Amino acid sequence: MKTAVHTAILLVSSALIAPIAFAEGDAERGEALAYTCLGCHGIDGYRNAYPSYRVPRLGGQKAAYLIAAINGYRDGTREHATMHGQAASLSDEQVADIAAYLATRGTATVEAGGSDVETFEKAATCVACHGQNGISVSPAWPTLAGQHEDYIIAALNQYRDGTRKEPVMSQMAAPLSDEDVRVFARYYSRLKGLETTQPEKAD
Numbered sequence: 314m315k316t317a318v319h320t321a322i323l324l325v326s327s328a329l330i331a332p333i334a335f336a337e338g339d340a341e342r343g344e345a346l347a348y349t350c351l352g353c354h355g356i357d358g359y360r361n362a363y364p365s366y367r368v369p370r371l372g373g374q375k376a377a378y379l380i381a382a383i384n385g386y387r388d389g390t391r392e393h394a395t396m397h398g399q400a401a402s403l404s405d406e407q408v409a410d411i412a413a414y415l416a417t418r419g420t421a422t423v424e425a426g427g428s429d430v431e432t433f434e435k436a437a438t439c440v441a442c443h444g445q446n447g448i449s450v451s452p453a454w455p456t457l458a459g460q461h462e463d464y465i466i467a468a469l470n471q472y473r474d475g476t477r478k479e480p481v482m483s484q485m486a487a488p489l490s491d492e493d494v495r496v497f498a499r500y501y502s503r504l505k506g507l508e509t510t511q512p513e514k515a516d
């Protein structure tokens with residue numbers, strides 16, 4: 314665990330030195346494009362069929378992370394049949410526009426420091442990237458605050474069993490027990506942050 318954290322922190326420092334460059338999209342165009350997406354992501358109780366977990370909240374998520382996630386589904390590096398179907402026909406420009414729109418929704422746009430929930434000790438290793446209050450410190454890393462509890466569990470288990478591959482998180486998730494996963498999911502889902510963006514609330 315110590316070595317994994319060390320490597321991870323080294324990766325973080327180099328990422329911080331080189332500022333993340335990504336093309337910022339047009340949020341207005343993104344709003345129109347995201348309409349079909351909100352047919353699932355805009356409904357709080359909407360679930361992935363099997364295994365069953367709620368679809369992730371996207372309102373207020375970091376733009377560069379959204380771009381990476383959507384491109385991952387589109388290009389097949391992140392496997393999910395439904396999301397592949399949704400992303401397959403999007404151009405780079407459309408992906409950037411959708412990300413720009415979603416990133417400005419919700420309250421997760423506030424900088425770290427606004428939560429009254431105490432950071433618990435176990436999350437100390439996660440803070441370097443996901444922030445003091447679960448609001449990530451870089452546009453390239455996902456905010457976890459306010460994400461659905463069962464989605465966080467599903468995501469961490471995907472890293473643990475290798476169905477979702479990403480060098481940093483695979484290393485971070487590998488040593489976690491089932492109990493750790495439940496504790497993290499409970500903790501982050503209860504922080505204020507991401508929101509379910511609904512089409513009718515979109516202005």
Ligand code: HEC
Pocket residue numbers: 346347349350351352353354360361362368369371379382383392393395396399400411455467
């Ligand atoms: C039919 C329902 C459905 C529709 C429509 C849909 N999604 Fe998804 N989306 C899902 C599910 C289920 C997941 C979780 C997949 C997983 O576990 O990787 C997901 C995951 C995502 C994620 C990953 C979030 C994260 O935190 O990693 C992004 C980003 C995303 N969707 C964007 C979109 C966009 C953009 C559209 C429209 C072009 C869209 N989705 C349309 C069901 C849907």
Ligand code: HEC
Pocket residue numbers: 321322324325369381382436438439440441442443453454455457465468469477478479481482485497
């Ligand atoms: C070195 C930086 C770093 C550290 C430390 C880190 N993460 Fe991550 N985390 C990331 C990155 C980058 C991603 C996105 C990876 C991808 O594209 O799949 C991510 C993704 C996630 C996701 C999926 C989010 C989503 O929307 O799908 C969860 C859950 C998560 N991390 C939890 C944790 C927990 C819990 C810890 C502490 C045990 C932790 N992370 C430590 C960088 C980090």
